[in-house]
Amino acid sequence: MTAELGHFAVILALFVAAVQATLPLIGAQRGDAQWMAVARPAALLQFLLVAVAFGCLTNLYVTSDFSVVNVAANSHTDKPLLYKISGVWGNHEGSMLLWVLILALFGSAVAAFGANLPPALRARVLAIQALIAVGFYLFILLTSNPFERLIPAPANGRDLNPLLQDPGLAFHPPMLYLGYVGFSMAFSFAIAALIEGRVDAAWARWVRPWTLAAWCFLTAGIGLGSWWAYYELGWGGWWYWDPVENASFMPWLAGTALLHSATVVEKRDTLKGWTVLLAIITFSMSLLGTFLVRSGVLTSVHAFATDPARGVFILVLLIIVIGGSLALYAWRGPQLVSAGLFQPISREGGLLFNNLVMATATAAVLLGTLYPLLLDAVGGGKVSVGPPFFNAVFIPLMLPMLAVMAVGPLLHWKRGDWRAAVQRLWPAMVAALAAAAGAWALVTDGPFLGPVGLALAAWLGVGTLVELAERLRLGRENLGRSLARLARQPRAAWGMTLAHLGLAVTIAGMTGAGAWVEESIQVMAPGDTVRLAGYEFRFDGARPTRGANYVATTGRFTVSRDGRAVVVLNPEKRVYNVSGQPTTEAGIETRLTGDLYAVVGDRGTTADGRPGFVTRLYFNPLVAWMWGGLMIMVAGGALSLTDRRHRVGAPARRGIAAQAAGAD
Amino acid sequence: MKRKHKRLTFAAVGLALVGVAAALALSAFEESIVFFHSPTDVAEGKVEMDRRIRLGGLVEAGSVQKQADAVTGFRITDGAHAIAVTYQGILPDLFREGQGVVTEGRLRGATFVAEEVLAKHDETYMPPEVADALKKSGRWQEEAGKGAAKTGGPGK
Numbered sequence: 001m002t003a004e005l006g007h008f009a010v011i012l013a014l015f016v017a018a019v020q021a022t023l024p025l026i027g028a029q030r031g032d033a034q035w036m037a038v039a040r041p042a043a044l045l046q047f048l049l050v051a052v053a054f055g056c057l058t059n060l061y062v063t064s065d066f067s068v069v070n071v072a073a074n075s076h077t078d079k080p081l082l083y084k085i086s087g088v089w090g091n092h093e094g095s096m097l098l099w100v101l102i103l104a105l106f107g108s109a110v111a112a113f114g115a116n117l118p119p120a121l122r123a124r125v126l127a128i129q130a131l132i133a134v135g136f137y138l139f140i141l142l143t144s145n146p147f148e149r150l151i152p153a154p155a156n157g158r159d160l161n162p163l164l165q166d167p168g169l170a171f172h173p174p175m176l177y178l179g180y181v182g183f184s185m186a187f188s189f190a191i192a193a194l195i196e197g198r199v200d201a202a203w204a205r206w207v208r209p210w211t212l213a214a215w216c217f218l219t220a221g222i223g224l225g226s227w228w229a230y231y232e233l234g235w236g237g238w239w240y241w242d243p244v245e246n247a248s249f250m251p252w253l254a255g256t257a258l259l260h261s262a263t264v265v266e267k268r269d270t271l272k273g274w275t276v277l278l279a280i281i282t283f284s285m286s287l288l289g290t291f292l293v294r295s296g297v298l299t300s301v302h303a304f305a306t307d308p309a310r311g312v313f314i315l316v317l318l319i320i321v322i323g324g325s326l327a328l329y330a331w332r333g334p335q336l337v338s339a340g341l342f343q344p345i346s347r348e349g350g351l352l353f354n355n356l357v358m359a360t361a362t363a364a365v366l367l368g369t370l371y372p373l374l375l376d377a378v379g380g381g382k383v384s385v386g387p388p389f390f391n392a393v394f395i396p397l398m399l400p401m402l403a404v405m406a407v408g409p410l411l412h413w414k415r416g417d418w419r420a421a422v423q424r425l426w427p428a429m430v431a432a433l434a435a436a437a438g439a440w441a442l443v444t445d446g447p448f449l450g451p452v453g454l455a456l457a458a459w460l461g462v463g464t465l466v467e468l469a470e471r472l473r474l475g476r477e478n479l480g481r482s483l484a485r486l487a488r489q490p491r492a493a494w495g496m497t498l499a500h501l502g503l504a505v506t507i508a509g510m511t512g513a514g515a516w517v518e519e520s521i522q523v524m525a526p527g528d529t530v531r532l533a534g535y536e537f538r539f540d541g542a543r544p545t546r547g548a549n550y551v552a553t554t555g556r557f558t559v560s561r562d563g564r565a566v567v568v569l570n571p572e573k574r575v576y577n578v579s580g581q582p583t584t585e586a587g588i589e590t591r592l593t594g595d596l597y598a599v600v601g602d603r604g605t606t607a608d609g610r611p612g613f614v615t616r617l618y619f620n621p622l623v624a625w626m627w628g629g630l631m632i633m634v635a636g637g638a639l640s641l642t643d644r645r646h647r648v649g650a651p652a653r654r655g656i657a658a659q660a661a662g663a664d
Numbered sequence: 665m666k667r668k669h670k671r672l673t674f675a676a677v678g679l680a681l682v683g684v685a686a687a688l689a690l691s692a693f694e695e696s697i698v699f700f701h702s703p704t705d706v707a708e709g710k711v712e713m714d715r716r717i718r719l720g721g722l723v724e725a726g727s728v729q730k731q732a733d734a735v736t737g738f739r740i741t742d743g744a745h746a747i748a749v750t751y752q753g754i755l756p757d758l759f760r761e762g763q764g765v766v767t768e769g770r771l772r773g774a775t776f777v778a779e780e781v782l783a784k785h786d787e788t789y790m791p792p793e794v795a796d797a798l799k800k801s802g803r804w805q806e807e808a809g810k811g812a813a814k815t816g817g818p819g820k
Binding site: 161163164233234235296297298299340341342343344352353356357360361363364367368371381382383384385386387388389392393396397521522523573579581582583584599601602603604605606607609614616 | 670671673678684685693695697698733757
């Protein structure tokens with residue numbers, strides 16, 4: 001009964017979305033207030049219906065109703081409750097339902113909180129949201145129905161893939177989807193603006209919080225995914241430039257650019273066409289990501305079994321959305337008139353430079369990700385484009401951006417003085433040189449990029465603090481007044497400072513773990529030791545252990561440094577009871593200077609013929625900084641969201657225009 | 665600066681970035697593109713020695729041998745031909761006889777020395793290249809794609 005109710009709710013939601021996609025759009029065109037007014041209740045009703053459907057599916061999972069195909073294939077009565085719930089989106093059908101749930105959630109948020117949006121804009125935005133939703137409801141109903149029945153029902157389910165039975169991955173998909181789908185708001189606002197033929201500061205002020213929220217979720221989602229891959233897969237790595245990873249990274253790059261260009265529209269009333277284009281590109285990248293992940297057209301280490309029919313459906317959807325929106329942009333875009341141009345050396349110039357680099361980087365990642373598909377399509381053979389390509393293209397593009405990133409915030413709007421800015425940055429320059437020299441002295445034989453990366457991280461980190469000190473007029477006024485200024489800094493400004501600092505910390509972590517990682521693979525018999533990065537790993541043996549729904553081989557390593565014991569690591573190799581699938585649980589000790597990381601594998605024989613276990617040991621310098629930095633970035637974004645000026649739809653259009661003109 | 669000059673500056677910076685990116689991409693493509701080959705390609709001598717390639721197919725049943733010093737030997741087959749492969753390290757959790765696998769490494773004589781064995785997260789996942797290679801050699805069964813791989817059966 002629950003399954004039928006859920007299925008019915010999705011069908012109803014489709015019809016509601018169809019109404020919401022048409023009547024308000026026509027109403028806005030004709031200026032008919034009654035037709036436009038349909039949008040808000042429709043958006044709320046649509047959300048209610050999807051929420052009912054999602055609730056039904058969750059209920060089916062929690063009660064382990066194996067008469068539903070989806071539950072039988074992905075759940076088991078013995079599974080802990082958390083993974084019964086995360087099992088809802090740990091599979092294709094359920095994750096698509098989560099997709100539309102989040103889409104409807106954002107739509108209903110506009111309906112609920114967008115009271116002071118101009119009615120025509122609101123009607124159009126909600127109609128576009130519903131139009132996207134229609135496509136995905138059809139997708140769910142025609143190719144991926146999560147409520148399909150299985151008769152006769154099996155006694156128990158096939159269990160959720162054990163790799164997904166992990167707290168990090170339980171929350172990774174919802175976070176990622178909140179990011180992906182959150183960019184649909186910017187897209188809908190952009191399309192609505194193209195139809196209206198007008199973009200102004202008020203528009204940017206409505207778009208920014210949505211983009212920022214989506215960006216925060218996406219950052220957190222990517223971070224969680226990378227962290228999960230790091231500790232669960234047991235390869236010691238955190239980023240593989242895998243198609244599925246790139247699929248989430250491209251919207252992030254484009255979204256970051258959008259965030260910055262929307263600032264320029266809001267403050268300076270220029271770069272309008274570009275911002276609208278970025279909004280379209282960002283959401284297109286989200287859709288493309290969904291397509292790449294869901295269709296399985298590319299070989300990926302993160303891929304799951306897929307069905308080609310679904311790929312074709314999303315591809316068609318992708319072509320309609322991207323093609324349609326770009327065509328609309330080509331037709332209406334030129335009507336968006338921007339205020340005057342600015343000097344190249346200015347705050348806007350810096351932000352535009354960020355945008356150009358981000359857009360180029362997005363294009364480079366896109367090229368590398370899709371190249372195997374393109375080549376195969378023209379019969380050029382099957383290839384893969386691996387990390388060497390992405391590292392060779394992406395890293396050189398980022399270096400100048402990081403260099404400019406410390407300078408940009410110190411420049412004035414409209415016309416900046418780069419010499420004055422660079423002069424103020426002398427502490428950052430000192431820090432950068434010190435970091436490079438220090439890295440060089442500690443590791444003489446490492447790659448050239450190591451010291452460069454750390455220098456840029458120090459440059460950006462200290463440069464961001466210099467900018468904060470400038471805003472407080474630290475040292476130019478007495479300390480009391482500076483501290484008073486500190487308290488009065490708007491939260492949005494704090495958000496920027498934190499996000500940039502977070503990036504500096506992340507870059508330091510990436511540099512450390514990327515440039516100076518030490519790895520050792522061997523067979524160890526109990527009592528054997530391996531020296532790595534100044535630490536001594538002693539293998540004390542392995543014994544069988546037992547968990548709730550798995551059995552494991554647990555190894556024991558005693559790590560010591562200069563004869564003093566540092567920590568005991570207990571990596572596991574688990575075999576899950578139901579599926580018989582093995583998983584690896586790395587033993588990790590996180591320290592400020594780097595992670596000690598041990599993995600135990602199958603039985604083997606050492607080079608001199610003694611029985612032991614295959615082991616894999618790593619020292620990952622600074623790797624924890626990367627996730628710490630990402631958390632700081634997310635915290636910065638979240639803090640900025642709480643700023644009074646960013647509160648969703650807070651100011652009315654007229655008020656904002658006056659403020660924008662008066663500001664700065 | 666005049667309006668025209670400003671526009672020109674932005675366009676020049678944009679073009680320069682795209683140009684740099686294109687140059688980087690082209691030079692990186694030369695070195696970092698890895699071609700996928702099936703065991704039949706290798707047997708027919710279509711693969712250069714010592715060039716980094718991907719070799720994919722099914723892990724031949726009964727071929728996996730643990731050797732000393734964490735080295736594993738196995739054979740990758742597409743039903744028509746099988747190639748001996750060695751790999752030093754911990755194999756991915758889902759590496760199993762009879763299942764689809766993609767390895768990356770270099771051909772050294774008659775043996776393929778794998779530097780990487782690509783993992784997968786899902787037992788039923790079949791890399792698209794492997795599915796294609798099996799189809800080409802006529803050994804593809806729908807079942808093989810569903811994980812219960814059987815080689816040598818009649819092609820579909």
